[in-house]
Amino acid sequence: MAKKESKEDFQNLLDILNRFQEIELEDVEMEIGDLELWLQPGVTAPEIFPKALKVAPSLKAKPTAILQADFIPPVEEYPGQITEVTLGATKSQGGTRGKSITIGGEKSPAFYLFETPPPNPPIISLDVFDMTIPLAKPVKTHFKEVLEDPVAWAKLAVDKYGADMITLHLISIDPLLKDTSPNEAAKTVEAVLQAVDVPLIIGGCGDPKKDLEVFEKVAEIGAGERFMLSSVTQDMDIERTCAVAKKYGHVVLSFTPMDLNQARQLNRQLYDFLPKEQIVMDTTTAALGYGLDYAFTIMERARLSALMGDPELQHPLSSGTTNAWAAREAWKKMAPEWGPREFRGPIWETVTALTLLLAGVDLFMMMHPAAVKTLRDTIKELMSGKSGNTEKIVGWVTANI
């Protein structure tokens, strides 16, 4: 094995990945024509493996040549489809964003590319906070100049780290923190709207009353911008929250704590006031090692049920993937054999993100630039429609590494 790099190099993980894994940042939108190439037309679900194909214990002589067998992709049809939700609005759509982004629309489980590939790529939104908060050191390194300035933070996230969207967490409105007024919060939102032209997610502080007060003001300031308001929860005044979204043309994030029935119930309540196209859902993300199995399974079940026709779960899924940093293995200094946290942290967020990508998440709220880059590259590769080249790997057994 090659020699270990010096400690300084760990700081430069992102540089290393950037230099050696060049994938240009391009527009995330994709032409339908790109996809057609690898759709497999005409593959409907035939009776796939008739009993005759099953292996019976053979009394025949040993084969002397390869016995040919067929492979028919086990394609299924799903009665349900995920609703498409558009975030952000351009001038012609009534907002000021450089582009809008559509998520959802899936007709198959996550990346069952042999069936129907997802019509829209999953999207990454970078977290920005409106006041200094405790951040894990490996994350802080990348944002240290902007921690007290949400506007500069948002610009950095878009310009340097290629964020598709920004999640502006208005945590200073928390009555237990700074108790910033709705007007003050709206000013911050306005400034960020001026500074970047990507669609915005507006995050509250978790206080059901205060969040609503702030959403009311912010939604008005950003009328027509098609924000995603993060989030609406069961203990909020749902009618009032929906009224705000409806009046000013925003999307809401329906947030529930790892329970499918509660997710259905909240969505049902929302349907009384909002069309499906204005609802994204979040069933809670837990970190790798700290409940990711639950988060994964709830999302996978939500997605499969939706495709099987459950009308109350047919929404794009959003994940607060930054929660990966709650795992102490992500941020703590550990014994040397576990490697530097500058690597452990971002790989923790990456593995959490990839796991949920495979469960069906459409929108990732993330933090670490290296994790963001890896997820973005992975999505791009999965959406490329290209076929694998086996040339390099066929000889892996004898390769000198």
Place this chain on the structure above:
Amino acid sequence: MSEREIKKTSIREISPIDVYMLLPKTNCKECGEEACMAFAAKLVNREVTLEQCLPLLKKEHEKVYKQLWEMLKPPIREVTIGPKEHSIKVGGKYVMYRHEFTYTNPTAVAIDVTDEMSDEELLDRVNKTQQFNYEYIGTTLKLNMIAVRSTSNDPEKFKVAVKKVLENTTLPLILCSFDSKVLKAGLMVASKARPLLYAATKENWKDMAELALMYNCPLAVFAPNNLKLLRSLSKTLTEYGVKDLVLDPGTLSGEGLGDMISNFTMIRRAATKKGDELLGFPLIGTPITAWIENADAPVEVAEWNEAYLAAILINRYADILILHSTEGWVLLPNVILRENIYTDPRKPVAVEPGLRTLGTPGESSPVMFTTNFALTFYTVASDIESAGIDSYLLVVDSEGIAVDCAVAGRKLTADKVAEAIKEAKMEEKVKHRKLIIPGKAARLSGEIEEASGWEIMVGPRDSSDIPKFLQEKWGKP
């Protein structure tokens, strides 16, 4: 229904009645169950094995035994690798999605060595693999196998390397070469070790099949990105008499990632949902190929890509993985991910709420609380215990959810905390009225103070800082 109450569902809709009808129906209780019906119910849930029914093993029941075995066998064959006393089982999966039942036999992780490595490097890698361990919710996470690759293609060198590995570890082996002469040389010194032979291809399949039969070894089949060939080889080898196969559709990255995910997914679906027996075998992934795809980049790039490829494959049905890196940051997220994905979703990850005494607390000892999510509880308790702090720890019922999520989701409320204090009769146990709450529940401090009448001290956000916190803030009462 909350997630913790997922009902046990039978696999492929086998009803306990169907099983019961075939059982001897003696109600002999030799299996430890009260009646055959109870045994049948447990069989369907895979909580007992057929062999525990002693009457069934008698000659006269041979036919029904086979019938039941067929009925209950997993759609993915369970393959045993390694010598009897140190073997590992792979595959044996009943379902495609973990929520449908539970995944059996966690992905076995192998680290590679080659027959051209120096003794020192080879032994170092073997030892690292063998000694790897991480304590996680009361379980020790480990690595499982050694893959010996012949990079020399020299039978003699391979034989020496295999012998060296066998002398230094009891971990099961994967012997890797596409040259049957090389593998045969390795098998000569590992004839009792039942290694996994890697791999049969469209060129060498016949020689490999002979080796597998001669040494009674499981055999991997390699047909990169070609499922028709993979299925043909599976058919051929099965007809040849090799029962224990492991399938490798190729581990691709970059632009091949989509194909790789599709291949693994299609194979598992064909086997579990469509009953395709030719694809009903364990799957092997080789994230080690990331090192070849990134041969010109710094070592960290290969490690990084290997780490996330492994994670993708753990999620998408790999039963065995061969990795090259022995770096902790590459392996740790993957063994933890494996543990997460392979936990039984039918079992709660909650502990009983209530009072725990850590050490021998007295009337002026600190009182803290945490939630009843198992991982949170064990982490907090072990941090306090390992620091040797005598204290009371109240476990508040958050329905098995961690502190931050429970606060956000209102599963952890001030009233619940106040109730827990009362129920545990804390006011009789300590003289002070100070409650230390988790840093992540800070937003509840005012409400808890009001509901309980206790003074609230907001503790650290991570329990590893509790000892320091107590030293600074608790002091001498």
